Amino acid sequence: MHRVQIHARDLRIIDPLLSYPSAILGRERAIVLNLEHIKAIITSEEVLLRDPSDDNVTPVVEELRRRLKPMNANREDQREEKDSNVQHDIETTDEDESPFEFRALEVALEAICSYLAARTLELETAVYPALDMLTSKISSRNLDRVRKLKSQMTRLTARVQKVRDELEQLLDDDDDMADLYLSRKLAGASPVSGSGAASWFLASPTIGSKISRASRASIATVRGDENDVEELEMLLEAYFMQIDGTFNKLTTLREYIDNTEDYINIQLDNHRNQLIQLELFLSSGTVCSSIYSLIAGIFGMNIPYSWNEEHGYMFKWVVAISGIICAVLFILIISYARFKGLVGS
Incomplete structure (x- = not known):
């Protein structure tokens, strides 16, 4: 410190065990340099390096010898x-x-x-x-x-x-x-x-x-x-x-990374929307199938009907008409969803 007239706090800046940001400090007789792995004290006639045998510092030492010689x-x-x-x-x-x-x-x-x-x-x-x-x-x-x-x-x-x-x-x-x-x-x-x-x-x-x-x-x-x-x-x-x-x-x-992340998020959102559309189709089909099953279940109960013996063909018509109504209902639901822009065309 007496040789280059710097304070003890300046030596802490070039201490590798302490975390200090990069700094170039001018003192009365020296320049205190802390740039990543290059930690040095520069005077008007010499350069004092911290750990000159380090692999990252060795090229700096060779370049100093070449340029200053x-x-x-x-x-x-x-x-x-x-x-x-x-x-x-x-x-x-x-x-x-x-x-x-x-x-x-x-x-x-x-x-x-x-x-x-x-x-x-x-x-x-x-x-x-x-x-x-x-x-x-x-x-x-x-x-x-x-x-x-x-x-x-x-x-x-x-x-x-x-x-x-x-x-x-x-x-x-x-x-x-x-x-x-x-x-x-x-x-x-x-x-x-x-x-x-x-x-x-x-x-x-x-x-x-x-x-x-x-x-x-x-x-x-x-x-x-x-x-x-x-x-x-x-x-x-x-x-x-x-x-x-x-x-x-x-x-x-x-x-570029942020743009790639945005692009990936768009792709994931698109896949998520496709899954939501599939869920909508399945839910609509489930509702229509439930209605159809309800009608079939009502007629399948062991309940005596006065017209069951005379008009047995009515069961077939009820089943067919119920199926057509459920199919039309499913088409209407999907058409309404597309009209509102909830699903892709």
Whole structure:
């Protein structure tokens, strides 16, 4: 903490055992970075990574070594020529692409954006076939598969949105972006504070000499507008657009899932309506059959009728007429239901 001048609460942000949202915090001498599995402290001259041997962090370490090594070599050459030509040293430094902390931050942002984009692509390749299969055949297996993929998509969307919101918050606040200019603050501390800066690093002449060299190297920047954050803004905007594109892909994927769910619900409603129609047909037929059975049951009772012996043929006519009446009644019920739009044509 004394080395990079940060508080204990800043260390909790990069603690893997604690759950903290994605954050990019600018401190006096360091940038505290918490982006998913990338947890680091960036200073104007070094990068401190949490668990660099992790499989997800190893590519970041290799990329940091690749991108930061040429700049370190240039600085060594500049240090050798410092005594002979100070002015040449300043001009050479001014030609550097960007400060050390910005190049390290760019590596971290590129890594996390690429990582989330890759996870999104993997999810897309799994979700679309699963939804198509569910659309063609609704089964418990397909439903469970889509449910699991939807849960993964929800978690991934939350992770992407946290990174996106953090970048958007930084872009909306120029003061927060200005706090990330470590080299500028380091260069401005020496000529302004004078003896104050010397008292800070009195016990470490190596760090003091580094500050002195950084001050001379960044003298042109200090003379400029200290509130100018255009360089960092362009850097953050580039990766904000990338993470926003990933977020839009997930949003489109969620809409596709919602549309598929609506389509499946429509199919289920259609099947439900067909079952209701079948139930209506069966109920109507049951009512008509009950009426017919009632008439047949009345005449089948052992009750003496005065006309039964003389007019035995009447039973046949009653049965036939009752059947015709029940059939007509059934047709009328179905016709009325179709007229009211209760069943399909």
